Amino acid sequence: MDTPILLTGVAAGIGALMGGASLLVPRWGASVVRLMPDPRWPGGWAEFRALYGGGFLMAHGSVLLTLAMMAQAGRNSVVAAGFAVGALWLGMAIGRAVSMLADGKAYQTRTSYNLFSTGFEIAMGLALWAPWLRHIGG
Template structure:
């Protein structure tokens, strides 16, 4: 197993554990992302279990499955799965950065939490993309 695959797998494990935590305890997931369901609109906890729970768990589970099956499915499956999951994390970092720039005056979004979160999202996203980055850098995965 190459270093890039190990890095991607470690990031996928972090993402899968975040998803599992939110699936088991949506209140925990809500506290991590600093959101809560609206009291006057039922069903909000299901959204935490679905999006932050099952969605994150299976997105990162797909990366882990591709890594586990790389001998049968080929390294391209690892590159593609890691790229897709990493792109989602980079999209989160972009959205949060735009909010810190565009929404701060009205909503106070330029916080230490958001700054930390942008860094975390960039690290996880790039780590998930490590096999792809290694591939475009001329190394074989």
């Protein structure tokens, strides 16, 4: 297996594990993203299980499925699935960076946690984009 495909598989595995953990233990997902359900609106834990759990598990699981089916579906299936999920991670990095710049003083978003998380999100996004980057680079 070549390096871009391996990077995509590792990142998809990490994302699927994070999703599975959030699905089974939503309190863990809430602690990772540093959010809590609003007590004024019942049902907030379902959001952690839905978005951070089921959403992340299925999105990253889709990439893993394209890897498992690459012989039948072709390499381009991995390129496309990895691109879509990588765009999600890079979009999160952009949003977090904008928040650190725009909201830093008012909401104290300039933290080492957010700096680390931005780097992690960029790394995950680029790892998932590795086959696409190789594809457009020749």
